[in-house]
Amino acid sequence: MKHRIRQLDYLKSIFILLMVAFHLVYIGDKYPYAKQIVYTFHMSAFLILSGYLTNIQTDAGNFLKKQLWIFIPYACMETGYVIMSHILPVRESVSEITPTLLVYKIFVKPMGTYWYLHTLIICCTIYYCIFRHIHATTISRIILFGVCLFATSYFGGLMAFANTIYFLAGVIIRQSKLPFTHIFQASFLALVPIAMLCCFPDNLNRGTLAGITITYLAISTLLYIHRYLPEFIRQYFYFIGRNTLVILLFSPIFTILCKTFLPFLLFEPTGMLFMFTSVFFTTMGCLAMAWSMDKLHLSRFFFGKDTILSRQ
Template identity: 35%
Template structure:
């Protein structure tokens, strides 16, 4: 797989949007903007994730990869589930019994951690399809992977077919093309079709062709901005992009805390200043927390020697 210098930039933008849409005040003031962001940024994240997953590993190595996702997923989902008993959380639980816990861990995750669940389910199917029958050609393996994704999506509650589709696309780019930069060209012009499509509510579904166009358009104009970024700013953005995992798992701490300092921004009815500060606090706070865990070696609680990359 050829290294792509734009991937970290893409992921930095996307993880900033993750924090933004989980700010309750921002979502309350701008529900349509929140939903428009939700429509494209997770599909883009899933394409990149599918591309980056490496199945050229031994079973033990791949099991370790899954364990390093599962352990923080389990800890944080259980923590989020516990908090939802006492806080007004969307899709929270009403009882903390064994069936409920097993359901939120293995079947239908709650909170922002569903993405990790998708990563594990798709990753297991990806590895099985490409490694179980090594003598098959690439197209046969890719077809088997598609069949597994479709079967699990249709006949179990473990996977949504639309999320599986974008992960599947990312895998296809890796297996058939190998160079992620070949699916887009750095240009500001794709911001025009992106803008025209993203404001149409009827196109916000992940199953629309329009959303696929939005994802590719985003990659193009984000790559354009990446080419303009240099020096220290570029280094900081790339560092954020390399460390999306700790930012993703820890950001709810800081979006929930943002409710407590919201009154300080009462002078700004737009809510944008509060949102801007919270995204900055979320990025800095999650990275600082990850650094603390690394320094104290508590990162082992999350199955990793180091959380930061």
């Protein structure tokens, strides 16, 4: 995309903040049904946005360079996450660390939030290869892309097909040339069907038609809310939305540290004080890490660019 679409930055910020909030074990355990609802749409919507925003109008060298500089921080953080899961008493525990296990986790079945980057790299690469190097109608290439995603998911076992559907949806919207906000129209009325759907646990599955509908309605509802936010609040959301990569990469470091806050905040029984404190701490910590890497000139080695923290 040649210019940023502010509504999309806003949506990305909401989804990344929800990711942080419900990766707090205490909050996930205290509100399991709310976690099910959020998990139905937050990363699904992120994948739609990713498919829509992926730029294939570039030469192969630049495209591969961009994917490489997503892979490098992904591989580093996934390796750290696996090692941390071996050392710390976490739910996704790893009994022993071997080179084979690390390779498997990086290339086949990543742990934690990093599955998203793994899926993103694979989907983007297939998307680019088909739409840049196969001469056919747009419809034919979309069908071929869907077949390749299916094969990679079911026969290669590299991704969940339910996730790739959403990336494909984003690609279809992009190839249709229609503005994103024409497909996902802001609507207050979207609250009614989404509330009804979320009342039934069987609907809380991103791989079902109900899950797809919930994702669509969640985006429409959030776009409606965006209209009425004060400008200064919007600007904060836009800033976070421009920097979701560093939050996704570094958030596990800070969500683990947030456990130290819990004994001091248990006096507030709903857990909301802990959640808001932890989300703020995690978000600011991730942004501070990115800022520090820029100032220390480390971003060029980790992200392939002089600055990773986006201010505009």
